[in-house]
Amino acid sequence: MKPWKLLDTEYLVDAPWLKVAKEKCELPNGKVIDDFYTLWQPDWVLILARTSKGEWIMTEQYRHGTGKIALEFPAGIIDKGETPEQAALRELQEESGYGIEKQCVTLSEASKMRSRTGLDSSTPLRSAQNDTISYLGSFPVNPDRHRGRFHVVFIDNVVKNGCTHFDSTEEIESLLLSDEALQAKMADGSFNHPLQMAGYLKWKLSLK
Template identity: 70%
Template sequence: MEPWKQLDKEYLVDAPWLKVAKEKCELPNGKVIDDFYTLWQPDWVLILARTAEGKWVMTEQYRHGSGQIALEFPAGILDKGESPEQAALRELQEEVAFCGTHENVKYLGVYPVNPDRHRGKFHVVFIDNVVKGGSTHFDSNEDIESRELSDEELQKKIADGTFNHPLQIAGYFKWKLATRAL
């Protein structure tokens, strides 16, 4: 099996937070696709933060794409030159006013957002024994509330669809698998 050859690319949207490209591609069998559309958004970090009491630190915020208030783990865009671990510690403080230490940070991996058409990636970082401290620092378009859920409560919310972000569920499942291996 061979990858496709990109023959041409035209950006239909070229903004800092989103790029949409129309690509002309040649398949290994010689067939040419004139209009394959791809998306790009900045890489981001998913933060699985757990308190010493075993509670997951969660956020609730409005998500315009779904038109709903969403229950999520904290997450955020990686700044230029920032490692996923550094971004996780920074975003945790900014979004929910929790602090973690470098020795309690575990990098769980990087995954494609959607390998079919999306060029963005997300990193999964687990931070254990986080503590409340400091204050939040929201971006101008953020309005975030924080909650703490036990593992049992979180699993119930996954089962009933209250917690329904598929990439975040995948990150949580990756953590579950990694902790079984320890």
């Protein structure tokens, strides 16, 4: 099986947060598709943050795509130059006011650990002391026609350690859920973000 050959690209939308392209592609059998549409958005990180009591840090905010208030794990765009772990710690603090204790891996320590060991952002990074931060991998948002990816980071034993900091377009409330309560909300449909559920499943599988 061979991949398609890209013959031409025309950007219909070319904005910092979204690109929509009309692509001309040649299939292995010679057939040409003149208008295959693809999407791109910046990579983002999904943050599975848990307290020492085993409670998940969750958020609620309005999502205009569905027109409803959504229950979610914290998440956010990875800024240029950030590792997924750094983005996870920053976004977790900004959205919920939770973070890691001083003896755990800090942002600068995470960067230094990667530099010393030669790890890149696709390699799991763990605390030298207590496995506080675990990188669980990156995954395509939609393999069919979406070029963006999301990364999954697990942070254990987080504590409330500061104030939130929202963008001017954000209004976010945070709450705590036990693992059993979270699974119950998955079952009844009140937690229904498919990519976030996939990230949670990846974490579950990592325990085996």
